[in-house]
Amino acid sequence: MRSMVFAEALLPEGWRHDVRIDVDALGRIASVTPDAAPGRLIALPGLPNLHSHAFQRGMAGLTEHAGDSDDSFWTWRELMYRFLAHLTPEDVEAIATLAYAEMLEGGFTRVGEFHYLHHDPAGSPFSDRAEMATRIAAAADATGISLTLLPCFYAHGEIGGAPPMPGQRRFINDLDGFAALVEGSRRAVSGLAGATLGLAPHSLRAATIEEIRSVACMAQPWEPLHIHVAEQAKEVEAAIRVLGMPPMAVLLEAGLLSPRWCLIHATHATERELADAARAGAIIGLCPVTESNLGDGVFAMPGFRATGGRFGVGTDSNVLISAATELRTLEYSQRLGLRARNVLAPRGGSTGRALWQGAVEGGSQALAAGSTGFAPGAWADIVIVDGAHPAFVSRSGDRLLDSLIFAARASTIHEVWVRGTRVVENGVHPRRADAERRFAAILARILAA
Structure with a gap:
């Protein structure tokens, strides 16, 4: 079991503070507990x-x-x-x-x-x-x-x-x-x-x-x-x-x-x-x-x-x-x-x-993805943003989400977890550099044809 804590998280019923999300070994959410422990980051459902x-x-x-x-x-x-x-x-x-x-x-x-x-x-x-x-x-x-x-x-x-x-x-x-x-x-x-x-x-x-x-x-x-x-x-x-x-x-x-x-x-x-x-x-x-x-x-x-x-x-x-x-x-x-x-x-x-x-x-x-959002039984698919980012100054909850969509760059996404596994860290996917190299070779070949 892995536990993650967040300053705020968007649950199906709305924003809650100091949320702990417990994830089981299969990558599904086992439990969601608001007002549990202080965190620093903000969590959105993927x-x-x-x-x-x-x-x-x-x-x-x-x-x-x-x-x-x-x-x-x-x-x-x-x-x-x-x-x-x-x-x-x-x-x-x-x-x-x-x-x-x-x-x-x-x-x-x-x-x-x-x-x-x-x-x-x-x-x-x-x-x-x-x-x-x-x-x-x-x-x-x-x-x-x-x-x-x-x-x-x-x-x-x-x-x-x-x-x-x-x-x-x-x-x-x-x-x-x-x-x-x-x-x-x-x-x-x-x-x-x-x-x-x-x-x-x-x-x-x-x-x-x-x-x-x-x-x-x-x-x-x-x-x-x-x-x-x-x-x-x-x-x-x-x-x-x-x-x-x-x-x-x-x-x-x-x-x-x-x-x-x-x-x-x-x-x-x-x-x-x-x-x-x-x-x-x-x-x-x-x-x-x-x-x-x-x-x-x-x-x-x-x-x-x-x-x-x-x-x-x-x-x-x-x-x-x-x-x-x-x-x-x-x-x-x-x-x-x-x-x-x-x-x-x-x-x-x-x-x-x-x-x-x-x-x-x-x-x-x-997409037949099953349960949605941060609810027990759903996949632990989590998009994490850093509330300290300049785009989110003095904002929380809905105002922070409004700013993410309408007033922030893509770099505001700090981490992404899929099925309980971190796949993006500090805004970057670990396979990006290799994928870009292969992509560039393909495009160079096609555009030269």
């Missing part, structure tokens, strides 16, 4: 990152040069296809290792890896269909981040079952091939502490509703299900033209949605669709930095929250990795759209706390 494409960390900064036509998600996607054509399994593992180290340094303690890069550059399966999934698991193991691996089913190039494009050949499976991939992915995470599996039909662009239903049937009852939906206006228009209704409405009409589902982006879903998704218990997975970078649009958060909807955040394209930055960008996007302040705070309450606690609860549900 944040789940519910949506990541780790390999895209290698593209960060490479898509900010305007093309000859109007740039959009679709032009960005073409560059992504060209980039991934160069990646070997070793490259994917190395890039994911750096991305996961940065996630831990930035306050994320679990990642949902929405994994669709399955095959070799010609589109042929590796001798082990789960070769790439095994590389993702190896990166999680090396860094210590908890993993929810989400192998992705991708069969078509557009809504209605259109043939895939050449740039998509590394993603493509039929249902039988995907079933084999799922079993290999289960083996890849079976020996990884704290890991779990979920399944991810990519989108209605990449899978028909019948295929989505078949993929959902492959999942075990406790495994989560993730899907991209209504990310782009063009996607919604195509669904209406081909299927007669928007993509979110297709999922609702099929009766698929439940608390097991996480709907990624949902930027262009209607108010009624979002209310129905909230009633079904589905989580909305928001990726504010990527959605801003791609010019996706602004999610209708106040109306969704008013219906009891739950959300989590993800880093998606990993263009810039930081839990606080995702939460800050989420709130700022709402302020810009509505010309208001503290949009996501309850009346008289803290915006930072509403964001952090909401993302912990929704992200944990979406």
Whole structure:
């Protein structure tokens, strides 16, 4: 049993002082005792990152040069296809290792890896269909981040079952091939502490509703299900033209949605669709930095929250990795759209706390992480900040959390613990230097090609 004491800790019921957290040998919280003993540091529950494409960390900064036509998600996607054509399994593992180290340094303690890069550059399966999934698991193991691996089913190039494009050949499976991939992915995470599996039909662009239903049937009852939906206006228009209704409405009409589902982006879903998704218990997975970078649009958060909807955040394209930055960008996007302040705070309450606690609860549900926050039985996933930092002068509780999100640099995170093991010390992950060296060699090779 290990005991840790904190000057303040954010418990499910709110901030408490002089908190002792006892952690058992498996890395789970055994007990939480407020008013127990004086401490110096401040503890927050680790944040789940519910949506990541780790390999895209290698593209960060490479898509900010305007093309000859109007740039959009679709032009960005073409560059992504060209980039991934160069990646070997070793490259994917190395890039994911750096991305996961940065996630831990930035306050994320679990990642949902929405994994669709399955095959070799010609589109042929590796001798082990789960070769790439095994590389993702190896990166999680090396860094210590908890993993929810989400192998992705991708069969078509557009809504209605259109043939895939050449740039998509590394993603493509039929249902039988995907079933084999799922079993290999289960083996890849079976020996990884704290890991779990979920399944991810990519989108209605990449899978028909019948295929989505078949993929959902492959999942075990406790495994989560993730899907991209209504990310782009063009996607919604195509669904209406081909299927007669928007993509979110297709999922609702099929009766698929439940608390097991996480709907990624949902930027262009209607108010009624979002209310129905909230009633079904589905989580909305928001990726504010990527959605801003791609010019996706602004999610209708106040109306969704008013219906009891739950959300989590993800880093998606990993263009810039930081839990606080995702939460800050989420709130700022709402302020810009509505010309208001503290949009996501309850009346008289803290915006930072509403964001952090909401993302912990929704992200944990979406990634099947079990009990959330500092409660007996939950994983001891702890983000520790130093109250003596200049950003936190004369602040505590909610005011300190507001400052962490809106007025502090990433360096304010002092330590991070995952499943009772310290993985970040003095703000730095021990694998960072080696991961950066490998990453630099990969990028030098690709950009010289």
